[in-house]
Amino acid sequence: MPSRSIDLPQGTLDLLILRTLSLEPLHGWAVSERIQQISSDVLRVQQGSLYPALHRLERRGWIKARWGTSENNRKAKFYELTKAGRRQLEIEQDAWRKLTAAVSQILETA
Amino acid sequence: MLHDLLFRLRSLLRHPAAENELDDELRFHVEQQTDKYVKSGMSEAEARRRVRLEFGGLDQVKNECREARGVSLVETLVQDLHYSARTLLNSPAFTACAVLTLALGIGANTAIFSVVNRVLLNPLPYPHAEELLAARQNEALPNLKDMQRQTNSFASSGGINISPMDFTGNGEPVRVHGAYVDGGLFATLGVQPMLGRWISAAEDVKGGPPNVVLSYPFWRDFMGADPHVLGKAIRLSDNSFTVIGVMPRNFTLPRELADVFVSLWTGYPEAAPERGVHFMHTYWRLKPGATLAQAQAEIAQADRQLSEAFPDTERERGTVLMPLHEFLVGNVRPALLVLFGAVGLVLLIACANFAMLLMARAVTRQRELMIRASLGARNSRLIRQRLTESTLLALVGGAAGLVAAKAGTMLLLALKPEELRRLDAIPMDARVFAFVFAISLLTGLLFGLMPAWSASRGDMAEALRENARTTATGVGRSPLRSFLVTAELALALILLAGAGLLIKGFLHLRSVDPGFNPANVITMYLQLPGTRYPKIPMQTNFRQELLGRINAFPGVEAAMITDLPLAGNYVAHRVVIDGQAPPAAGAEPMVQVLSVMGKYFGVMQIPLRAGRDFGAMDREGQPRVAIVNETLARQLLPGQNPIGSRINWARADDPNDWMTIVGVAADVKHSGLNQPVDPALYTPFSQNNEAWRKWMTLVIRTRVPEAGLVEDVKKQVWKLDSQIPVSEIQTMDDLLAVSVAEQRFNMLLLGSFAALAVALAGVGIYGMVAYRVNQRTHEIGVYMALGAQHRDVLQFVMRDGVKLGMLGIVLGLAGALALTRMMVSLLFEVKPTDPATLIGVALLLAAVALLACYIPARRALSIHPMTALRRE
Numbered sequence: 001m002p003s004r005s006i007d008l009p010q011g012t013l014d015l016l017i018l019r020t021l022s023l024e025p026l027h028g029w030a031v032s033e034r035i036q037q038i039s040s041d042v043l044r045v046q047q048g049s050l051y052p053a054l055h056r057l058e059r060r061g062w063i064k065a066r067w068g069t070s071e072n073n074r075k076a077k078f079y080e081l082t083k084a085g086r087r088q089l090e091i092e093q094d095a096w097r098k099l100t101a102a103v104s105q106i107l108e109t110a
Numbered sequence: 111m112l113h114d115l116l117f118r119l120r121s122l123l124r125h126p127a128a129e130n131e132l133d134d135e136l137r138f139h140v141e142q143q144t145d146k147y148v149k150s151g152m153s154e155a156e157a158r159r160r161v162r163l164e165f166g167g168l169d170q171v172k173n174e175c176r177e178a179r180g181v182s183l184v185e186t187l188v189q190d191l192h193y194s195a196r197t198l199l200n201s202p203a204f205t206a207c208a209v210l211t212l213a214l215g216i217g218a219n220t221a222i223f224s225v226v227n228r229v230l231l232n233p234l235p236y237p238h239a240e241e242l243l244a245a246r247q248n249e250a251l252p253n254l255k256d257m258q259r260q261t262n263s264f265a266s267s268g269g270i271n272i273s274p275m276d277f278t279g280n281g282e283p284v285r286v287h288g289a290y291v292d293g294g295l296f297a298t299l300g301v302q303p304m305l306g307r308w309i310s311a312a313e314d315v316k317g318g319p320p321n322v323v324l325s326y327p328f329w330r331d332f333m334g335a336d337p338h339v340l341g342k343a344i345r346l347s348d349n350s351f352t353v354i355g356v357m358p359r360n361f362t363l364p365r366e367l368a369d370v371f372v373s374l375w376t377g378y379p380e381a382a383p384e385r386g387v388h389f390m391h392t393y394w395r396l397k398p399g400a401t402l403a404q405a406q407a408e409i410a411q412a413d414r415q416l417s418e419a420f421p422d423t424e425r426e427r428g429t430v431l432m433p434l435h436e437f438l439v440g441n442v443r444p445a446l447l448v449l450f451g452a453v454g455l456v457l458l459i460a461c462a463n464f465a466m467l468l469m470a471r472a473v474t475r476q477r478e479l480m481i482r483a484s485l486g487a488r489n490s491r492l493i494r495q496r497l498t499e500s501t502l503l504a505l506v507g508g509a510a511g512l513v514a515a516k517a518g519t520m521l522l523l524a525l526k527p528e529e530l531r532r533l534d535a536i537p538m539d540a541r542v543f544a545f546v547f548a549i550s551l552l553t554g555l556l557f558g559l560m561p562a563w564s565a566s567r568g569d570m571a572e573a574l575r576e577n578a579r580t581t582a583t584g585v586g587r588s589p590l591r592s593f594l595v596t597a598e599l600a601l602a603l604i605l606l607a608g609a610g611l612l613i614k615g616f617l618h619l620r621s622v623d624p625g626f627n628p629a630n631v632i633t634m635y636l637q638l639p640g641t642r643y644p645k646i647p648m649q650t651n652f653r654q655e656l657l658g659r660i661n662a663f664p665g666v667e668a669a670m671i672t673d674l675p676l677a678g679n680y681v682a683h684r685v686v687i688d689g690q691a692p693p694a695a696g697a698e699p700m701v702q703v704l705s706v707m708g709k710y711f712g713v714m715q716i717p718l719r720a721g722r723d724f725g726a727m728d729r730e731g732q733p734r735v736a737i738v739n740e741t742l743a744r745q746l747l748p749g750q751n752p753i754g755s756r757i758n759w760a761r762a763d764d765p766n767d768w769m770t771i772v773g774v775a776a777d778v779k780h781s782g783l784n785q786p787v788d789p790a791l792y793t794p795f796s797q798n799n800e801a802w803r804k805w806m807t808l809v810i811r812t813r814v815p816e817a818g819l820v821e822d823v824k825k826q827v828w829k830l831d832s833q834i835p836v837s838e839i840q841t842m843d844d845l846l847a848v849s850v851a852e853q854r855f856n857m858l859l860l861g862s863f864a865a866l867a868v869a870l871a872g873v874g875i876y877g878m879v880a881y882r883v884n885q886r887t888h889e890i891g892v893y894m895a896l897g898a899q900h901r902d903v904l905q906f907v908m909r910d911g912v913k914l915g916m917l918g919i920v921l922g923l924a925g926a927l928a929l930t931r932m933m934v935s936l937l938f939e940v941k942p943t944d945p946a947t948l949i950g951v952a953l954l955l956a957a958v959a960l961l962a963c964y965i966p967a968r969r970a971l972s973i974h975p976m977t978a979l980r981r982e
Contacts, residue, residue: 027749028135029142047143048166051136067131070138072145074576084581 013045013053015096018081018089019062025071025080028054054079062088132175136168169472183581190498197777198499201471205503208467212507214866215460216549217514222453222859223545224519224536226446231541235362237300241265242434243394243405244364250385251292251374253416254392258294261411263405265397268295269390269735272366273378274637274805277332278833279345284836285637286328287733288346289368290377298395299364305329306340306355314373316382321372322351326359328369346370346519348641348833364393364434378599380802386423394431406431422761423598425696441927445856451932452608452863455601457549459870462594464507465557466877468500469591473881493559499550499970500558508550512538515546525855560590592728595878599959602864602871603922604929606951609864611930612857614947615938619850625787626675627715628842630812632819633674635838637805637829638842641871646801650730650831653795653806657708659826660810666819668810669708670795672803674842675780676849685791687746688756688768698760699746702780702788705803707795711737711775713811714842721753721773724794734797737773742789757791769793782849784938856936868955871918872962879911880966887973895975907970919952926951 019051020026021035031054032045059064062085070076135201140161145155165171185968198205232241249257254269265388268291275288293314303323304306313319322335322344333339333353343350344497349370373383374390381387396405406677411426432440472479519536653670660668673679681737683700692698710716710724719740756768777787794808812819824836847854890903898906930942938945 027138029139046166046169047139047164048174050658052178055175055178070142073537074138074141075134076138077131 012096013049013058015089015092016043016045016052017050017057018085018092020063021081022089025066025078026069027068027076027078029076031079042109057085060088061085072075128179132172142238145432152675152809181727185840187498190495191502193495194499194502198503202267204467204471204828206566207505209463209507211460211463211467211870212504212550213510213514213555213562214870215457216511216546216553216794217518218453218863218866219549220511220515220538220542220546221522222247222446222450224542225522226450226514226543227539228536228539229442231448234364234435234438235301235360238395239434241396241398242298242364243396243402243431244434244437245392245394245409245429246432246437247428249390249392250388250389250423250861251382251390252385253388254292254390256416257409257412257429260415260752261405263397263400263408265395266294267298267392267394268292268298269374269392270295270363270366270368271374271378271390274635274837275347275370275377276637276639276833276835277344277346277370278348283833283835284332284371285635285837286346286369287367288377289363289366289371290374291371292374292390294759295393298393300395301358301361303355304358304514305337306353308355309371309373314375316375316379318373318375319353320349320376321354321496322346322372323357324353325357325369325371326361329356344370346372348639349376351376364391366391367437369538371681385420393434402431402433414507422695426692439713443850444932447606448933448936449856449859449863449921451862451929452605455605456863456867456870457553459598459601459867459874461553461557462598463874463877464500464504464553464592465560465869466556466591468496470877470881473885476702497555497558501554501936504550504554504558507553508546510817511550512543512546515542522859525851527857534666545718566661591878592914594659595875595911595914596921598871598874599915599918599955600922600925602867603919603952604925605860605867606955607922607930607948608933609857609861609925610817610947610951611933611937611940611942611944612853612860615936615940616850616853616857618939619783619853622779622783624675625716625776626842628846630811630814631714631842632808632812633838633840633842633845634804634810634823634836636806636808638835639802639833640802642831642833643804644801646798647730649801650796650798653707656808656826656830659829661708661809662820663819665813665816666809667709667713667812668714669706669710670808671710671808672704672806672844674807674809675778676782676845677807678781680780680790681845683791684760685746685757686760688758692760692866695761695921699789701742701746702790703925704790704792704949705806706792707793707806710792713809714778716778717776719774719776721771723773724792724796728794729796732797734769735772735794736769736772737775737792739775739787739790739792740777740788742791743774745789757968784853807838853936853938868958871955872958873958875915876962876966878914879907879963880969882910882967883970884906888968890973891971891977894973900971903970904964904967907967911967912960915956919955922955923952 002099016035017031020031020038026034028051032047032050035045037041054065058065058079062082063079064082065079067075070080100104135845143164144154144157145160147160148154162168165522234242236242251269254267257810257979258264258267269593270292271290273288273290274285277284277286289310293309296308304326306323308323309321313321324339329335329339333342333344336342339353339356342353345351351370381389394405396402409429409431413429416424417427483492484491516538523536594923606833638652643652657668657670660666672681680702681704682700683703684696685701686692686698706724709723713720718737721737724735724737738747738752738757747755752771755771757771758765758768772886775792778790779785779787780790781788795803808823810819810823820839827834827836886907890906892904893906926948927943934942
């Protein structure tokens, strides 16, 4: 299983977190699970860098946290996107698309 | 931005809650993940292990979260402080050493800074003090008035003379400091009385009303702080004065002490119109915009006019004005700056020791630091942690230093140096606290950074090797440590050289023969009130009667003189000599004139070099006689037998009433041990023809020191006249001690700084060698096992210390040669490059350094080869 997965490129973790949370509020563990699932287990989030990233985004005001109850009835910290977070997501998605388009263009033509 | 700030603040305020939340959050994650693995078929234990591996260091993640939340700056500071305090308390010996070292260095600095602050930096207590000037020369009242008229640069000016006055009518008669002033003085200083008013210009004239203004202490102590004192009459020197004002509590004169203020015209009308009597200190206030140069030019012009108009008395004028602050502190400044510089060097040495302590501690804590580093603590964090620790230490050291400084300033005052005599306290104001805080912080940061930086640079692998005792050459030999030890010794040598020079100068000074024997001589000052003793025969009667009564005491020999040697006073007269062509009027030689009664030379044990002492035959109506000192005989009567020569006052009332010189007395250091002897002329009180010479100082030699003598003498004085105060009761030994107090003060202070410096430097070099022995126990053991002799082992461990010590001493000698020149004004008959002193202190310091190397090195000899090897 680990052999199939790749580490996240630098700077994409924030984008993925924002994207994941844009669908519904989630707690940290669910965020990492969701990223792994959606990417068909290709992308694995380093647990060590997930939480600092969440706290950093919270400090920037793009996500906010509240305590809730998890699906198995336990106390968990849920994160949700703020308005500013949504705007940021747009910006970052846009930038990412431009980047990947440019990179694939180079890969295909050069 | 605002959100960011609020968020940080909230995190900080909710700090414990936030920490709990972080724990909960991460624990939740770990449990979820473990559940997941268990569900997929792993054993519980295997699942947990796997989660831990995936997660990495939990603490590290927490730390990164904290940093991501942005509270780290303040929070880590708090954490670091907490951690530092805990580790410091865990090693009390280290902490005590570091704090003590810094407390000594900072305390000594703060004490001297308090003095510098009080004496040099504090502004004078007068409004617009920068406009105030003082004249170097004393002045006569009529000259002052003429100068005021002839100049335009001054808003006002005034003069003051302090003379003793007798305050009577309030129990025991008391001698108080009377200030004879002119009306301009207080406008010049710009201070208003607290009660009433100042003496007006209209009152400050011949025949003006006898008014008096009181000082606050006089009003409090003698008038019972009476708020209705204005208009009351008090008796001063047998005259009645009306109180018209009281000065405020914090008022002080620039350099005089005064209890009561009267105008010169009412207090001393005889002297007021005299031009030749230059006895007033004068103070001048510049008009706004006027410059010192302008003022000086005008004063020079006024001087010229005065000397042309009054050549007899004013021929040699040369008034020099200078800013009042400069005038007051100019003499003290060199000494204080030298002391301040010296104490700064002490601090540097203390700091070097502090840095070495920190370095030694870093080595012993290497394992701890390595563990923290391998747990993921970043290098910058480790440095910050250690800086926090050193700064915390320095601040504690500074606080302790403040306490030490308080004690130090009290000690300084107890030494009572001349320049601090007028200070009743050395206050610690905001500036002093700021100074302490600044130097403590700087010390902690700078000298903490040095070792922290040098340690963090060191590679961990190397540290591991060292810990494993696989001793490579060069281990434990840090360039920083070598530099610190060398610098310490160099600085200590500079201080030692300064102290050595001062000590040598002081010894020279003490070995100067004052010209009299000060042992067992008690002195007291009396003054006859002019109202009751206006005529000379009445004064003579009192003097003879009093001396007769005191001499009747058993075992006592008494005499009197106008002004004692070393007491700072004398009367000077110009004289002419029979048979010599008279110089131009006003250019006659000036001599000290001292009147004596009784066997003054016998009591003071001043040898007579030729001729005879005064005797009973030298009374009023008999031919006038005089005794001169050797300097007068040498300077004014060269190649002439002084005995039988005749001398008289220049422009005397009766130019033919010559005094015949009947004796030559040995020279006496009248103006100070470090001052040249001036020509002096002694005349008998019994032939006194100047009724204003109303004062006298009793000199009483006792065979053994006698406790009750002073009271017995006072009783005899008051039997003769109950209204005469007896004051300035002191022994000649005291006077001698006071006369060298300033030199003694400088010497003691610089000497103790040097001692402190040597001790600190000794500890520094000791520490270095001890550390080396400790680090190389194994190696030494191998040496010894291989048959090394004691000498070889000593050489091995001491080599570095001795080499650095000698280098430091050589550098220090160079520094001393460069720096001791600044002390030249403090030295008496010693060159600042005195080779004997420099060589002496270099040898002394070398001996200390050797000893400091030898003591820890000797421990190396007791290392047993087997034990050392087993430690491997």
